Amino acid sequence: MTPEExxxxxxxxxxTSTGIALAEARELAGDxxxxxxxxxxxPRAMYGPAVAYASTVAQAVRSATATAAPLSRTRxxxxxxxxxxxKRYRRRRVLKNVHLSLRAGEVAAIVGANGSGKSTLLNICxxxxxxxxxxxxxxxxxxxxxxxxxVAPLLTPEEHFRLFxxxxxxxxxxxxxxxxxxxxxxxxxxxxxVVVAHLSGGTQQKxxxxxxxxxxxxxxxxxxxxxxxxxxxYVDFWDQVFRWRDGGAGIxxxxxxxxxxxxxxxxxxxxxxxxx
Amino acid sequence: xxxTVASTxxxxxxxxxxxxxxxxxxxCVFYWARIDxxxxxxxxxxxxxxxxxxxxxxxxxxxxxxxxxxxxxIGASPTALFFGRQLxxxxxxxxMAGVYFVLVAATQDGxxxxxxxxxxxxxxxLISAPLGALVSLVITRELxxxxxxxxxxxxxxxxxxxxxxxxxxxxxxxxxLSAYAIQTPAADSLPSGLFHFALTLTLCVAIAWFASALxxxxxxxxxxxPDTPH
Numbered sequence: 001m002t003p004e005e006x007x008x009x010x011x012x013x014x015x016t017s018t019g020i021a022l023a024e025a026r027e028l029a030g031d032x033x034x035x036x037x038x039x040x041x042x043p044r045a046m047y048g049p050a051v052a053y054a055s056t057v058a059q060a061v062r063s064a065t066a067t068a069a070p071l072s073r074t075r076x077x078x079x080x081x082x083x084x085x086x087k088r089y090r091r092r093r094v095l096k097n098v099h100l101s102l103r104a105g106e107v108a109a110i111v112g113a114n115g116s117g118k119s120t121l122l123n124i125c126x127x128x129x130x131x132x133x134x135x136x137x138x139x140x141x142x143x144x145x146x147x148x149x150x151v152a153p154l155l156t157p158e159e160h161f162r163l164f165x166x167x168x169x170x171x172x173x174x175x176x177x178x179x180x181x182x183x184x185x186x187x188x189x190x191x192x193x194v195v196v197a198h199l200s201g202g203t204q205q206k207x208x209x210x211x212x213x214x215x216x217x218x219x220x221x222x223x224x225x226x227x228x229x230x231x232x233x234y235v236d237f238w239d240q241v242f243r244w245r246d247g248g249a250g251i252x253x254x255x256x257x258x259x260x261x262x263x264x265x266x267x268x269x270x271x272x273x274x275x276x
Numbered sequence: 277x278x279x280t281v282a283s284t285x286x287x288x289x290x291x292x293x294x295x296x297x298x299x300x301x302x303x304c305v306f307y308w309a310r311i312d313x314x315x316x317x318x319x320x321x322x323x324x325x326x327x328x329x330x331x332x333x334x335x336x337x338x339x340x341x342x343x344x345x346x347x348x349x350i351g352a353s354p355t356a357l358f359f360g361r362q363l364x365x366x367x368x369x370x371x372m373a374g375v376y377f378v379l380v381a382a383t384q385d386g387x388x389x390x391x392x393x394x395x396x397x398x399x400x401x402l403i404s405a406p407l408g409a410l411v412s413l414v415i416t417r418e419l420x421x422x423x424x425x426x427x428x429x430x431x432x433x434x435x436x437x438x439x440x441x442x443x444x445x446x447x448x449x450x451x452x453l454s455a456y457a458i459q460t461p462a463a464d465s466l467p468s469g470l471f472h473f474a475l476t477l478t479l480c481v482a483i484a485w486f487a488s489a490l491x492x493x494x495x496x497x498x499x500x501x502p503d504t505p506h
Contacts, residue, residue: 077500077502078500078502079500080500081500124495126349126494127349127494127495127496127497128345128349128494128495129495130495135498136497136498137497137498137499137500137501138497138498138499138500139499139500140351140499142349142350143350144346144349144350146342146346149342149343150342150343150346151343152284152288152339152340152343154287154288154291154292155284155287155288159284159287162280162284163280163281163284163347164347164350166277166280166281167277167347167350167351167352168350168351195291215350217350
């Protein structure tokens with residue numbers, strides 16, 4: 001095998017591992033090799049390492065898919081409403097008088113310094129923590145991705161799909177097919193038989209995100225689920241958030257990344273509550 | 277849902293190979309330490325099986341807590357989650373009881389009622405799985421829970437079995453059933469052992485199930501009301 005063919009094989013392998021279908025990956029790799037041959041340049045010199053080029057191509061393919069036929073964006077009914085929500089742990093007040101109304105087809109970001117109660121608020125919306133006062137109204141069909149411990153280290157991604165799918169009465173094949181499809185949108189193809197503990201931190205978080213969407217919920221609650229993502233995965237994640245939004249879901253996301261806030265519909269900035 | 281939880285829990289437990297090895301070794305060590313005195317060997321073996329299964333149950337339930345919370349948020353039944361994990365633990369426990377019954381049958385000649393040995397191992401497993409879950413719900417950290425189980429099992433071995441306080445311990449029935457299996461003529465301990473087993477099993481399962489459902493059940497949130505005036 002010549003070095004050019006070796007590079008092409010590597011490119012094909014990396015493209016498929018990012019979730020691109022084999023036929024499309026073959027076509028892309030063939031095009032890349034043909035262009036390099038036409039220019040009379042070694043593909044390694046023209047495109048750089050196969051793994052890096054595969055990542056760039058995969059990103060471009062997914063972005064093109066995401067923007068090729070954007071759904072017309074419509075705002076639906078309210079899926080989450082917070083009115084005067086406060087939380088106190090013994091003498092320490094964490095949240096004070098929080099208001100929010102989130103509709104289907106909208107994205108809301110919760111921002112704030114460490115200790116400002118972002119995760120507590122998300123847990124209140126998920127039903128894991130009881131608000132000390134105030135009213136929380138929420139749709140029943142909800143997806144939830146916690147910041148950590150949202151997956152089981154000794155189960156494979158497919159077993160996760162089956163387990164989470166069973167909650168929504170999905171058959172194992174359907175759950176696996178949906179999970180694998182959603183994973184490919186984040187640039188990841190789950191490999192059979194590999195348990196979560198053997199995946200990178202970023203890939204574990206991708207699984208965390210995929211599981212939150214398995215049942216096409218009306219409201220998705222995300223607690224900084226992109227920790228460990230590389231730049232490409234981070235872009236994919238936000239593309240996915242806006243795809244969910246365009247598909248009619250309401251999304252509430254805890255984030256530290258302030259440069260994405262101009263794209264969201266609501267920004268809820270929490271301040272650490274100062275006690276008198 | 278119940279069977280899916282059970283099968284995934286079983287796979288999860290099966291992948292903790294070193295932990296499983298020690299779970300299987302613990303009763304063996306107890307048994308061989310007393311192999312020369314058959315009634316003690318059988319009793320120690322049963323306590324070892326109980327301790328191993330209860331510890332496995334404790335770690336399984338503590339380790340799954342965050343995942344189970346997440347599943348219950350999206351609509352999983354806390355009852356299915358609890359009994360699914362218990363079913364997986366009982367599967368491993370029953371295999372263990374079978375293996376050790378064969379070991380006893382192969383190494384002990386003078387036992388009065390050999391089938392009763394399987395009965396006492398089985399009842400011990402049936403109590404220990406929910407007992408471990410119960411401890412995990414009261415003491416939510418692994419180390420502290422393991423130490424609590426150590427205290428219970430140490431008491432079980434050391435306390436005078438004829439004292440009234442011994443009946444308050446969860447595996448008192450194991451001692452009664454081991455007396456029935458070993459003694460000639462038969463001790464009249466079968467009915468009292470089975471009664472204690474049934475009572476302890478009912479209490480352990482009911483309390484652990486209730487506590488688990490209470491812990492996992494999400495806060496009840498109001499449905500969306502159209503244009504709610506506040």
